Amino acid sequence: MKILPRMKKANSSTRGWPERVWPEKVQPEKVRPRKANAAPTPKTVDAYLAAVPEPARSTLQRVRAAIRSVLPAEATEAISYGMPAFKYKGTLLWFAAFSKHCSLFPTASVIKAFQNELKGYETTKGTIHFPLDKPLPATLVKKIVKARLAGKEKKKPRLMKSA
Secondary structure (H helix, E strand, O other), X not given: OOOOOOOOOOOOOOOXXXXXXXXXXXXXXXXXXXXXXXXXXXXXXXXXXXXXXXXHHHHHHHHHHHHHHHOOOOOEEEEEOOEEEEEOOOEEEEEEEOOOOEEEEOOHHHHHHOOOOOOOOEEOOOOEEEOOOOOOOHHHHHHHHHHHHHXXXXXXXXXXXXX
16 A cells, blocks of 8 residues: 655645645556466467367367357357356356366356265365366266356346446
């Protein structure tokens, strides 16, 4: 937290209003540069998967296939937050590989709905972690995606406020 300097006392030129004394130049926060060894963010899901080492690549490809099999034809793939994502009426879910596990990000409400079926997996509020070499069962992934789609269909679209 920055502390602002004290205000000067009023004089005849300010006609009773105090004048603030500001630092000469207020510098904006500096943006951290990318690490020199950081890989560039992939532009497509295929490029993302190509950069993932085995066995995680095969695991994610199986998860991707299970997700695709349930989604409507209008659904698209994209890179969002540096991870592969599926979009249909907004972002549905993400999946990604990390150094010690793979993850599926279907949102907190879906994880809560499937908490009994996810007992063997580590979960957080919005994430399911699974081993690099063992994908989530395809039937479970399909149920999760269907639940996420149902949640999207139920959700009312936002109304724009008139000016």
